[in-house]
Amino acid sequence: MQLTWLGHASFKLKTKLGDSxxxxxVAMEGKFVYIDPVVDKYGESxxxxxxxxxxxxxxWHAGHGSLxxxxxxxxxxxxxxxxxxxxxxxxxxxxxxxxxxxxFGGIKVTAIPAYTPRRPExxxxxxxxxxxxxIEGKKIYxxxxxxxxxxxxxxxxxxxxxxxxxxxDTMSAAEAMxxxxxINPKIxxxxxxxxxxxxxxxxxxxxxxxxxxxxxQVRVLQPGETTEL
Numbered sequence: 001m002q003l004t005w006l007g008h009a010s011f012k013l014k015t016k017l018g019d020s021x022x023x024x025x026v027a028m029e030g031k032f033v034y035i036d037p038v039v040d041k042y043g044e045s046x047x048x049x050x051x052x053x054x055x056x057x058x059x060w061h062a063g064h065g066s067l068x069x070x071x072x073x074x075x076x077x078x079x080x081x082x083x084x085x086x087x088x089x090x091x092x093x094x095x096x097x098x099x100x101x102x103x104f105g106g107i108k109v110t111a112i113p114a115y116t117p118r119r120p121e122x123x124x125x126x127x128x129x130x131x132x133x134x135i136e137g138k139k140i141y142x143x144x145x146x147x148x149x150x151x152x153x154x155x156x157x158x159x160x161x162x163x164x165x166x167x168x169d170t171m172s173a174a175e176a177m178x179x180x181x182x183i184n185p186k187i188x189x190x191x192x193x194x195x196x197x198x199x200x201x202x203x204x205x206x207x208x209x210x211x212x213x214x215x216x217q218v219r220v221l222q223p224g225e226t227t228e229l
Contacts, residue, residue: 001030001136001229003160005221008195009064009144011035011162012049015107015135033107034073035131035142036064051075054104057082058114058144059128060089079104083129096129108134112155116147116170132158138229141183145192148175152182160229161185165206166198173206180210187229188218 002014013033031053039049052073057065057080065086074080080093081104087095096102096111103109112130130144138159143152145164148171161183164170170192171179180188188210190203200220207218219227 001138002226003140003189003229004226005189005191005223006037006039007223008038009036009058009164009191010038011142011191012037013133013135013140014050031105031107032073033133033135036144037069037073038064038066039069047072049073052078054078054107055080055082056109056131056133056142057086057090057093058130058142059083060085064145065089081109083127085127098129110134112141112143113149113151114144114146115149116145140229141185143171143179145170147171148179148182152179155183158183158185160187160189162189162191163206164192164198165190165202166192166196167202168197170197173202173209176206177209177213180214180216184214185216188216189227190218190220194223 001016004012006012015031032050033054034052035056036058055070055078080090081096082093084095087093098111098113101110110132112132114128114130128145130146131142133140141155141158141161143163163176163179165173165176190206192198193202203220207220210216210218221227
């Protein structure tokens with residue numbers, strides 16, 4: 001599958017999973033999954049984005065949810081799920097409770113705790129969600145707005161972890177490196193840098209620390225850049 005960073009905390013996944021796969025047939029077309037879709041001047045124009053099969057929203061905040069973007073990428077068949085706060089703002093958004101597991105068109109989504117002492121409104125568990133997506137036999141962890149939390153130890157085998165490194169409202173690069181040591185993913189991708197908080201220096205520092213001290217490969221993406229998972 002392909003992962004594209006759209007800037008800050010926004011990501012797009014293009015999967016090889018088609019509707020026919022559920023019938024054990026060859027899947028001819030992929031599905032598009034968006035996480036916290038907000039596209040600004042730092043990323044790809046939202047007018048060029050493919051229509052969504054699934055949209056996940058970790059919480060309702062300017063850097064994590066945009067009705068303009070969501071309404072552009074959604075269709076009548078788009079599935080949308082997220083936190084209670086996000087559900088109150090987005091028509092047709094299904095609420096996920098912390099710890100809940102749900103199947104969306106062949107994609108398993110688990111709502112994971114996300115909280116940080118750096119933002120008072122993010123300290124109460126359940127206000128912000130992280131996600132673990134199970135697609136094509138791989139597990140992808142989207143940490144969202146979080147600090148270094150003990151729940152990361154219980155995630156199990158993770159193929160790719162998307163971690164904030166900005167350090168203003170979420171983990172710093174050094175804390176994100178410690179998160180990698182807890183999670184032990186095959187691949188780590190830094191987010192939360194380059195626009196609203198954090199810089200390329202945070203992303204590169206994270207990469208250097210992780211690849212020096214662990215076996216995890218770090219991929220630093222530019223807005224609009226795609227990597228294969």
